[in-house]
Amino acid sequence: MRVKLNQVPQNKSNSIKFISIVEKYSSKFVKIEVLEKENINNPNPAEMIAAGTINVLAMGYRGVEMWRKNRIPLSIKEEKKDDEKKD
C-alpha cells in the first residue's frame, strides 16, 4: 500500500495567512483540493490525491504537470470569494 505522508488538514482557513509568511517567494497560487484523475500508472490515484499534493509531485514530471494543470491562481480564488460575499 502506498504510504501517506501527513494528511492534509480539512480546515484550509490558514492557507492564506500562511502564504503571507512565505511571501518572500511571492506565492501566487492556492491549490484545489481534489485533482482530476488521470491514468498515471498509479495503483490508487484517488488515495494518493487525498493524501496531499506532495504525493502527486513525488510521481515526477507527470505529477508536476498534472498538479500545474489543476491548480487555481490565488487571484481567481479570491475573486470567487468576493463574489460569494456579494451574493
Add this chain to the structure above:
Amino acid sequence: MTKKKTKFLLLGWDSADWKVINPLIDKGQMPALERLINKGVMGNIATLDPPLSPMLWTSIATGKYAFKHGVHGFLEGKENQTKIGAVTTKSIKTKTVWEILNQNGFKTNVVGWWPSHPAAPLDGCLVSNFHGKAPKDSVWNDWPTISNAVYPADLEEKLNELRVHPGELGMEQLVSFIPNYELLKEEDANFVNLLLADIAECLTVHSTSTYLAEHTDWDFMAVYYNAIDHISHVFMKYHSPKLPWIPQEKFDIYHTVIEAAYRFHDLMLERWLELVDDHCHVMVLSDHGFHSDEMRVKELPKEPAAIAREHNYLGMLTLKGPNIKQDELIYGSSLLDITPTILSIFGLAVGKDMDGKVLSSAYDHPQELKVVNTWDEKGKLNIQDLSQFENDELIKQLVDLGYVDGGNFESPEQVKKLLDENNFYLARSYFDARKYLEASLIANRLCADYPENDRYQFFLAKIYVELKEIPKLGKLITQLETILPKGSVGLLVVKGKFHYLNNEFKEALSIFKTILKSSKSGNAYLEYQIATTLLKLHDYKQAIVHFKKNLQLNSGNAHAMHGIGMASLGLKKTNDAIDALIDSVSITYFNPSAHFYLGIAFKQAGAFEQAEQAFLVARQMAPNMSKARLELLSLYEKELKNTAKAMELLTEVKRKSQGTAYVVSGLPRSGTSMMMQMLEAGGLKVLSDHLREANEDNPHGYYEHEAIKRLSSDNTIVYQAKDKAVKIIVNLLRFLPSNMDYKIVLMKRPVNEVVMSQDKMLQRLGKTPKASTKFGMDELLTQSYEQAKEFISTQQNISFVEVEYEKMLSQSEKNMQELIKFLDLDLNADFMLKKIDNNFHRNK
C-alpha cells in the same frame, strides 16, 4: 532467449542515515526502500574526509580519492591561482563512471550530480547541478534559466519547463512536513522558506530525471538528491528525541520534518521502482550519514565548512538487481567502491588507478574481475571554460545557498586564503588515504603561513600522532600554547595524546579525565580516549565502562566495540569478546586487527576453524601481519594438526617469491643515478625507460622508469626488475610487491646537500621554489628517509645496505667490494669505480 541488457539506476540521497531510516521501515513508513532491501543487499558505507559534497560525490563517480580526481572543495583557483572560480565539470581530472560507460557504448543520463556544470557532452543526457537552483531574489514567474545546464540543448526547453520554483509551493506541500502549521509565527518564515527551497529543488531533480527516464534510451542513470542533507542541517535539531536546549514550542512545530523528508524520498523511490523493471540494478546510497541522536551538536564552531561536523562517518547503501544477493547484509563498503562495482556489473574492467574495490560480496555468483591500468589514457573531452559572467553567477549561487562565505573574491589576500582552505582539504584527503607525508608537507606550509590558525595546527598535530613524531608534537604543543588560552580543550587533548605516545598513560588518563569532568555534557571522543588509555593500563573493567559510555553517545562506533572485545579478552571473557568483535567487524569490516583478535577469541573458545578463518581474513587484509601468520602456524601445528598447511605457511615466502630485484633507493639527488650507472657498468642489467633525458643535472642520465612513479596504484612493473637494478625513491619502497626478494642499496647523503642540489636543479629548470614550500623541507626529507629505512628493516623479504654518498665518491675499492659482497653478484669492481664521477659532487 536473448540476455537482457544491463541497466543500472544510481540514486544519491545526500546524508541519508540508517539511524533515521530503520525506525521508519519498522513502522512500515518507507515501504519502497523496504522492498528494495528485501530484494537486495544493504549495508553501511564509509565516507571519506573531508566530508564535503563536491569531493565525495566525485569520489563516488570516479572511484578515486580527491587528491587524484582534482575536486578539492566548492571553489578552486583560476588564472594561475590569482582568481577564484566555482568547481565545475572541468575540475574533474579523471574519467567519471559515465564517461567510461560511454566509451564502451553504453548510454548514460546524469541529473544533478555535483559537480556537473557546465553540462558536458556525453552519449545520453546531462542536467547540471545548477539547473534547479533558484536564486534567493528570484520569483516563480520570472525565473532566469542558467546557460549550459542541459545537454543536449534540444531538451533544454522541456526540462526548464519542469523546474519547480519554491514560490510555486505553499501550504499543501508544507503541511506534509509540518502538520502543526497553525503554530507557525512570523519568526519562522526563514526556516519555512529554506524548506520550500529544498523541496522545490528536489522536485526539479525528480521531475527532470523521471522525464529523461521515460523519454530517452539509457543504460545507466545517476540522479543526485540533496534535500535530506539540506533539510537535516536545518531541522535535525528538532527531531525526536527532543534535545534539552531546544524550546518546546519549536520542537512541537518542527519535530516531524525529518521523518517527512525521508518518507517523501521513499515516495519518489516508489515512482522509480515503477519506472524500472527487475532487470535493472537499483542502488540507493548516501555519501555519509547525519547524527540524529545524542551526537547532535549544540553549537557549530565559526569555521569554514563547520556544518560537516554534523555528519556521521557511515552512510547508507542498498543495491538490488540481477546476480545480487537477496535480503543480505554487506560489509566494508566505501564510497570509493561504487565506480568499480558499477563497471564490474557492466562487465567492464576496473582501473588499477582506482582506489576502491568491487563489492563482490554482494554478488550471488562470483564474477570475473577484469582490470585495466587506467581508463584515462584516451583523455577527457575538452570542456569549455565558463565565461567570467557565468563564473561570477555560480559563485553568487554558492554564496546564496550558504556553501561558501561571501566576501571580496578579488582581493589577493582573500584569494590566497580561500585557495589555502582548499589545500587544507587536499591535505585531509591525503591523510584519509594514510598518505601522512604528503599531508604533512601541505600542513607544514599552512602552519607556517597561518601561525594563528589553530585548525591547521591541530591537523598537523593529528599527523604527528599518526607518524608517532613525538619531539615534533612536543614542539607544536609549545607553539599552540602561544596562540591558545591556557585551558583550551583542544590543546589539552593534544597534550593527552602526547603523553599517550610517550607511554605515559597515567598522565594521559589524568588529562582526559580532567577535560571530561569540566565538560557539561557527555563527550564521546573523550570517553574513547579514556577507554583506550585504560586498555593500555590493563584496567580492562574500567576500559569497558568507558567504551560503553562512548557507545551510548555514539552508537555504532566500531572502534569502541573493537575496544570492548580487546578488554574482554584481557578479562578472559571470551564469549563477550567474540560478540563485541563480531559487532565491530559487522560495521567496519576492513579492520585486520579486529579480525586478528576475533581469531584469538575463537581460539580461546576452542572454535579452531572459526579462528583459522579470522586469521586468514586478517592476513588477507594485512599481508605483512606477522602475528597472524604465527598464530595460524601454531593453530595448524597444535590444534588443527594440519602439517601440510603448516608447511605451506612456513615455505610461503620462498615458494611465492618471484625472484630478486636490486633496488637503488634514496632521496632525490642523493646519488641514486650514479649508483645505477655503477651497477650497469659492473655488469648488472638495469630497468629504465630512459624517457627522462640526461641534462646538466644528471649528465649521464636519470635511469628512471615512468611506471615506477605509479607504484602506489600499480606495482606490477617491479616484476620486470627480476635480476635487474631499478631506481625507486624512498617514499615508494612500501609499495613493493611482497612476493619478491629485494636487495636495496640505500644512498645516504646529508639532507642539507640534498636540498641544495634539488634547489639548484629547480633553478636551472626555472622553477625557483617559494620560501614557504621549503619550510621544513629538510625535516620532511629526513623523516621520509628514516621511515622508509624503518619499514625495510622490518620486512622479511628485504635486505639492505646503506651507502654514504661521500664515501662512495672517495672511490675506495674496499667500499666497492663490500657493496658487491652484499649484492652477492659477480660484478666488475674496476668498471664500477671508473663510473664514479667527481663532478656529481658539484653542490658540496
